[in-house]
Amino acid sequence: MKAYEFPAQITSDGQLRLPEAALSQLNAEQVVRVIVLIPETTDSSEEQVWSMLAAEQFLAGYSAEDALYDTL
Structure with missing residues (x-):
C-alpha cells in the first residue's frame, strides 16, 4: 500500500x-x-x-483486595 501526504480542506x-x-x-x-x-x-x-474519564476508568478496576498493595 502506498501512502501520500498532503494538506486538504473540508x-x-x-x-x-x-x-x-x-x-x-x-x-x-x-x-x-x-x-x-x-x-x-x-x-x-x-x-x-478526558483526564477525569481516564481516572474514572482506571479506578473502576480498583477493588478492596487491591488495598493490600497500598502498604508495600
Whole structure:
C-alpha cells in the first residue's frame, strides 16, 4: 500500500477537497483508505474531561483486595 501526504480542506458542505497534484496520482473511481489528522484543540476543559474519564476508568478496576498493595 502506498501512502501520500498532503494538506486538504473540508468544504462547507462536508466534502474533502484534495489538491490537484494529489488527484493526478489517483485513478478515477479507485477505492482509497483515508486517515484524517486534525490539529489538537487547546481547550483545557476538553483535556480535563478526558483526564477525569481516564481516572474514572482506571479506578473502576480498583477493588478492596487491591488495598493490600497500598502498604508495600
